[in-house]
Each structure stands twice: as structure tokens, then as C-alpha cells.
Amino acid sequence: MQFKKPVLDGRRRRLDTALTIEDLRAIAKRRTPKAAFDYTDGSAEAEISLRRARQAFRDVEFHPSVLRDVSVVDTSRDVLGGPSALPFAIAPTGFTRMMQTEGEHAGAAAAHAAGIPFSLSTMGTASIEDVAAVSPTGRNWFQLYMWKDRERSMALVSRAAAAGFDTLLVTVDVPVAGARLRDKRNGMTIPPSLTPRTVIDAIPRPWWWFDFLTTEPLAFASLDRWSGTVAELLDTMFDPTVTFEDFAWIRDQWPGKIVAKGVQNVDDARRLTELGVDGIVLSNHGGRQLDRAPIPFHLLPEVVREVGSDTEVLLDTGIMSGADVVAAVALGARSTLVGRAYLYGLMAGGRQGVDRAITILGDEVRRTMRLLGVTSLDELTPDHVTQLERLRPVRRPSGGRI
Template identity: 75%
Template sequence: MVKRQFPKPGEILELMQFKKPEFDGRKRRLDRALTIHDLRDIAKRRTPKAAFDYTDGSAEGELSLARARQAFEDVEFHPSILRDVSNVDTRAEIFGGSSALPFGIAPTGFTRLMQTEGETAGASAAAAAGIPFTLSTLGTTSIEDVKAANPDGRNWFQLYVMRQREISYGLVERAAAAGFDTLMFTVDTPVAGARLRDKRNGFSIPPQLSLGTIANAIPRPWWWWDFLTTPKLEFASLSTTGGTVGELLDSAMDPSISFDDLEVIRGMWPGKLVVKGVQNVEDSKKLVDLGVDGIILSNHGGRQLDRAPIPFHLLPEVVREVGHHTEVVIDTGIMNGADIVASIALGAKFTLVGRAYLYGLMAGGREGVDRMIAILSEQVVRTMKLLEVASLEELTPAHVTQLRRLVPRD
């Protein structure tokens, strides 16, 4: 029998520990976000549907993105035991420099449409965290202003080769002059993918007021207030705007882009040149033969060719074939620090996060990007400690099994 007694007032008082109230609404909601999915939920509540769907969506049936995320979920880890992991080293060496964490911020277009701080928030957050920031050709902050936001950190520039070659060449020269150390030559966008959410929403650049957008804006007045009271959107490359994102891309991109263009850019660029959008082993080998400094396995976040290869599934074979000759980076579908650890274990030298960054930006501007980085960093460290590895170099393919759902038929 359990002996019962009346509780003592002093013991009750010991249990009554009330948390100090947080009056800063932004900090309060960000503190409650424990995962990237939590940040996504906050972003969805705070951002007009068209802008949120532009970020969240992908091409056609959105199969490529769903499969990429599923591939990371279909991972089985194999931890070691009895290793000292009191301290974990997350530093990575990539493209001739260092990063405090094994991930950087991927290039994203039209970023100030998601939240008015845009690339400035991303670049300054990356600077504080000691990780690289990548500016897109279709970014909404100039090369020089990104440099000002991240004056001492690593800035990378993502390049589209456009119909008017002189625009692309001018951007290369400006990025070099501003001290950007890596150029991402992007090869998966000869034309725009069919982003059906944008078409259904009537999403245009700049956004147009209509009965639908006004109705959607009513519960989100802060977004429109920020948009209407801050400087007009300016693009890193496009001098004119108007129409859907797909129409803008189709008018600017050149489907005749070739290896000759890669050679021209190589001759212009003084830093590291990497190719983004590689999706098979054969192209990886050819690029290594051409002397590029790295390749980025990517299907553009599922935003171009739907049913494209899953970069995470492609990673082990590409690393086996070319990993000794060049640095292999991966993006698309990363939503957890464990996804990053799994990628490093299978041979990636580095990873890039795009939507995760934008979810943080939409959830809370610069502070939201800081929170995104903190969440992924905590997950990376925790996963490494539970695997009992003390550095990225200790991660090997033996730590990971890819559980495949999609197996080619004979």
C-alpha cells in the first residue's frame, strides 16, 4: 500500500515555476519552431498564398520534390558505440575555403517577394554563422549590396547564361570585382519548368492586386505593408519585369546554351567555377575532364523537369566515379540536419539549402534565417553525436543505408 499524505505548500510552490512571458511576438513564434517544418507552418500563415506557393511549390505534379524528400526519410543510420563525442567538429572545406557548418544557403530568385529583407537577411545570417551565401542571377538584391551585408564572409554567385550574353558577362565581372569566390554555372534551365501553382494563383512579378489577392491579404496586412513601404524590387539582372515567373524565365533563358558557353565563362572567372544542375554520371565525368572545380547534384528543387533523378540517390555513384577528382555538392529536398549528415556520409563534400532558408525568412526575416540555421546546426550535431562520430571526416558510407522505394524494372 502506498502511504498518502496532504501535499505540503512548500513542495507545491517548488513545482510552480512559471516561464517569463515573451512580449516580442516574432521571437515567441520562432522560439516555438523546433523543425524546418515548423518554420514552414509559420511561413504559410504569414505569407500571401501566391508568394508562399511560389516558394513551396515545384513543377507539374511536384513528384521530383516529393521523391527527393522521401529519399532522405528513407535512410537507415548505423551508429558506432563507445566513442568520445564530447566535442563535435562540423567544419567543412569546400571550393577552396572553409565553412563552420556542412551546409550553405542556396541561390533563390525573387527573394524579397517572400519577405522584404530578402537576400540581405540571408547574407548577414550566413555571415554570422560562418557559412557561404549564394546570390541568384534572379535575386532581388544587387551583388554589391550582398557584399555589404556579408563583407568578410564567403559569397557565391549563381549564373544563368541568358539570351543577351552581355548581361551574363556583366554579372560575372561584377561578382568578381565584389570578391565573390565561387561561381555556380547553372545548366538545368534552358526553359522554365511548368510551375502550375504559380499559374493557378496568377502569380506575377511584381505581384498584382486583384480581388483574390486582396482577400488573401486581409489576414496578412503586415506583408503588404512591408511590400508597399519598402524600396521597389530590383533584380540583379532583369531590367524589366511583368508576367509570370515562367514567362520571365522563358524570355531571358537561352535553350541553345552549350559547353562553349562554359568555356567562355571559365575564361572570364578568376575564382572557383562549379556546375549546378548535374543529373547523371556521364555529364559528371565530362565536366571533370573539362576541369571544373566542382559539381552540384541538383534537380533545381524539383522546379524544372518533374520526375527528374533524385540527387541523393545519384550521389553514391557519382562520388565513386568522380569524387577523387572534384568536389561533389548536393541540394534538393533537405529539411533536416540528418539529411545533411547522410549526404556527407555518402560522399558529398557540402550541401545547400534553399526552401529551408526561405521558410525561415518568411517566418521571421533575419531572425527567422538565424533560427533556420540554428535548427539545422543542432540537428547536425545531435545526429553526429548519436552516430558517435566527432568530425565530418569520420562519416563514411557504412553509416548510412538508402532504403529505396523506387527500383527500376528490368
């Protein structure tokens, strides 16, 4: 028996106790003011879409093979024309420095170190050029919302191309903003407003407020300042008139790989493939747009059968473990994107917290692969996964009632 050597670094000690993404979420909730945490953690209306997406991964049954040599496993693969050391990328997230002031700098640096892509949101709180400086040889992707001001939108696209970003993610599921009720109830504004409620909330979290108030003010990749609510900002940006023709026009302006993010049915996946996209992301925006939206993981096998030979299919929404990532890859996803999982790490411990989140997910991916008896991602097949049925669609007879 021996005494465990004490860890004097409080942040390191705190992160070392986190063995899962759920553990990071619990730390993040303790350390982050309610409005900022709820912006990350919440989704639209009754938050049914997010709960269903996470439950779909829990309802996976794996089918392992035994007596295989799994001493060495390879988690890498080419995704959208370039390498990725793990089958997940960091998803684009807005207002990131509000959650923890290292923001996108921490995410981009951690992704670069791990050899995975990093996605910068149109509403990111670091500029395109800053992310390129933090990760000059990393795989940087830029996520675009098509604004009502098209000229301003395409100026961002030009900046991303000039900065060496290799992939453009065009989000297609935001004609209007979803009803994010937690944010409305919290009265969340950008920047956060000091009200009696926020002052009370700050008392047990002085480190967050000191950090927030003594570092560079929030600024955005897309605009310099905003003094209204998040919902008002989104309504000025999202354009309900965007069509497939607009998407084709954007495709013609971009020199690199182009991906449609937010696809939620087979017909749209097919039509986008016919337009010549390099990839689609099956996503319901993390449950933050249409509540009761389709579950991306449930859509995955059918979409892969329909378009998987012609375009790369990626997936997000609901991923909270490396086992979730492996299940998605087994059913045909080329890769996945993680948003909240990365942000929980960021809120829990800045750059070190993001590193910890990536380490947790990567270790879970490798362990799950070994336990399944596979040594590379290409060995994963649908035979390794059964989606257990919890929600079964009711089929209406033609011309009749149920």
C-alpha cells in the same frame, strides 16, 4: 515548479516555438500570401520530383557506433577553397524579397554570422554590390543563368568578381523554364498584382502587405523592372542553345572557383570534371524543372565514385533537416545547399527566422553526428548510411520488352 518567463517580442516568441524546418514552414504558410508562399513551396507539374527527393532522405537508415567520446564535435570543413563552419550553404533563390522584404540581406547577414557561404541568384532581389556590403568578409557565391544576351550575362560575372565573390555557380538544367503550375494558377506576376483574389488573401496578413507596400520596390540583380509573369521572364532569360563549349568559355572568364549546378547523371559529371570544374552540384533544381527527374541523393554514391577524387561533389533538393545533411556527407558530398529551408525561416521571421533555420539545421547536424558516434565530418562514411529501397528501377532486357 516555476512559471515560464513571458516573451514579449512576438517574432521571437513565434520563432522559439519552431523546433524543426517543418515548423518554420507552417509559420511561413500562415504569414505569407498564397502566391508568394506557393512560389517557394511549389515545384514543377505534379511535384513528383520534390516529393521523391524528400522521401529519399526519409528512407535513410543510420548505423551508429556506441561508447565513443563525442563531447566535442567539429562540423567545419573546407569547401571550394574556403572554410565553412557547417556542411551546408544557402542556395541561390530568385525573387527573394517578394517572400519577405529583408530578402537576400537577411540571408547574407545570417550566413556570414554562421560562417557558411551565401549564394546570390541571377534573379536575386538585391544587387551584387549590396550583398558584398552586407557580408564584406563572408563567403559570397554568385549563381549564373546564361541568358540569350551573353554580353549582359558576363557583365554580371564581371561585377561579381569585382565585388569579391569567390565562387561562380553556373546553373545547367534550365534550357527552358519548368511548368510551375502553382504559379500559373495563382496568376503570379512580378511585382504581385492586386486582384480581388489577392486582396481577399491579404485580409488575414496585413503585416505582409504593409511591409511589402512601404519598403523599396522589388528590383533584381539582373534587370531593373519586370511587369509580366514569372514564366515570361524566365523564357526571356534561359537559353536552350547553351552547350559544354559555352560552359568552358564561361570558365575561362571567371577568376575564382567554378561549379556546375544541376547535374543529373554520371556521364555529365564526368564530362564537366574533364572540363576542369572545381565542383558539381547534384540537383534537379528543387524539383522545379523536369518532373520525375533523378533523385540527387540516389545519384550521389555513384557520382562520388566516378569523379569524387577529381572534383568536389555537392548536393541539393529535398533537404529539410540536419540529419539529411549528415546522410549526404556520409555518402560523399563535400557539402550541401539549402534553399526552401532557408526561405521558410525568412518568411517566418525575416533575419531572425533565417538565423533560426540555420540554428535548427546546425543543432540537428551536431546531434546526429554525436548519436552516430563521430566527432568530425571526415569520420562519416557510407557505412553509416543505408538507402532503403522504395523505388527500384525496372531493368529492360537487351533488345526485348519487360
